[in-house]
Amino acid sequence: MSSVISSMALPAHTPIPSGFSVYDKAFYNILGSAPTLEVIAQNSSFPFAHEASVYIPEKDELFLSSNIFTDPVTNESTIKISKVNVGANPVTSEIIDTNVSMANGGTNYKGGVLWTAQGTLNETGGVVLMSSSPPYGTHLFVGDYLGRPFNSLNDIVVAKDGAFWFTDPIYGWRQGIRPKPQLRQQVYRYDPSTQGIRVVADGFSRPNGISFSPDEKTVYITDTGETNGDGSKDALEPATIYAFDVSIIHGQPFLTNRRLFAVPGNGIPDGIKVDQYGNVYAGCKDGVNVWSAGGVLLGKVLVKGGTSNFSFGKNGSMFILNENRLYRAQLNPQYHGTLV
Numbered sequence: 502m503s504s505v506i507s508s509m510a511l512p513a514h515t516p517i518p519s520g521f522s523v524y525d526k527a528f529y530n531i532l533g534s535a536p537t538l539e540v541i542a543q544n545s546s547f548p549f550a551h552e553a554s555v556y557i558p559e560k561d562e563l564f565l566s567s568n569i570f571t572d573p574v575t576n577e578s579t580i581k582i583s584k585v586n587v588g589a590n591p592v593t594s595e596i597i598d599t600n601v602s603m604a605n606g607g608t609n610y611k612g613g614v615l616w617t618a619q620g621t622l623n624e625t626g627g628v629v630l631m632s633s634s635p636p637y638g639t640h641l642f643v644g645d646y647l648g649r650p651f652n653s654l655n656d657i658v659v660a661k662d663g664a665f666w667f668t669d670p671i672y673g674w675r676q677g678i679r680p681k682p683q684l685r686q687q688v689y690r691y692d693p694s695t696q697g698i699r700v701v702a703d704g705f706s707r708p709n710g711i712s713f714s715p716d717e718k719t720v721y722i723t724d725t726g727e728t729n730g731d732g733s734k735d736a737l738e739p740a741t742i743y744a745f746d747v748s749i750i751h752g753q754p755f756l757t758n759r760r761l762f763a764v765p766g767n768g769i770p771d772g773i774k775v776d777q778y779g780n781v782y783a784g785c786k787d788g789v790n791v792w793s794a795g796g797v798l799l800g801k802v803l804v805k806g807g808t809s810n811f812s813f814g815k816n817g818s819m820f821i822l823n824e825n826r827l828y829r830a831q832l833n834p835q836y837h838g839t840l841v
Contacts, residue, residue, distance in 0.1 A: 525800065528791065552604075553616070558841055604619075613630050617657045622678065627651060629642070652672075655708070715839050742792075774838050817837070
């Protein structure tokens with residue numbers, strides 16, 4: 502449930518700074534007393550700030566994956582991983598050299614970054630752990646589903662029991678970087694302790710972002726089917742956040758009671774995160790949209806051009822990816838994401 506922290510909230514009559522939009526008074530609690538929004542890094546040469554946004558609190562560093570772009574040296578489609586030192590003044594960033602194949606989403610895992618690697622026409626993708634320190638060594642946990650190659654893994658989250666939950670749409674095939682799919686567009690659960698893998702959900706147009714509620718009784722999954730992946734759009738396809746109950750049946754988790762949680766008014770909901778009170782945040786065409794656990798739109802952190810993904814940092818900070826720009830929003834210091 503959302504928590505009211507009146508001592509940190511803006512009074513309802515207080516003008517809201519540009520960059521924020523309030524739809525419900527509960528959003529004042531999330532904003533805190535002095536919300537701000539600023540650009541902290543930018544790069545006009547390539548879209549460095551597209552996906553992942555994995556914050557390493559021990560180092561105050563952020564790992565990002567770029568959008569696909571044509572490498573000026575190889576003339577091939579590529580994705581680069583950047584490391585941003587958000588604790589530095591000024592903020593510094595660098596491209597790192599690692600063998601993660603076309604990285605997309607990611608999450609914190611044992612001090613490193615757990616990537617969903619999409620793969621290429623000649624290389625399979627999979628779930629890859631990368632060290633957060635040079636030389637950024639990697640370990641492949643799983644690269645296929647019982648012998649059948651994944652489509653192009655998109656986003657991932659780690660449950661409290663250590664299992665990896667991740668999504669697998671066909672965007673890589675639509676973008677010409679992956680072969681024709683051999684699997685439906687599904688959501689998986691992989692247990693690294695047993696190396697067992699299961700399909701836990703299907704029936705999506707394009708399964709994308711994934712996140713748990715704080716008690717892990719609910720899983721939120723975004724379906725971004727409105728954006729096909731080849732540059733075209735279809736307004737009759739989903740731009741939707743679905744919620745599922747996590748039910749334990751015969752000792753194993755199943756996703757039950759699928760229901761529509763929310764639909765943004767502008768664009769698709771891509772990356773998704775949850776704060777400690779159960780409020781749900783999603784990257785959308787106009788910025789980060791925020792809903793209560795009951796599906797009520799509370800407010801927005803407005804970013805021109807929108808965002809595919811974002812992450813929480815320390816003390817109410819939020820890092821928002823905007824292709825060639827990286828933003829930092831300062832919200833209520835008492836709020837934090839469930840991943841930090």
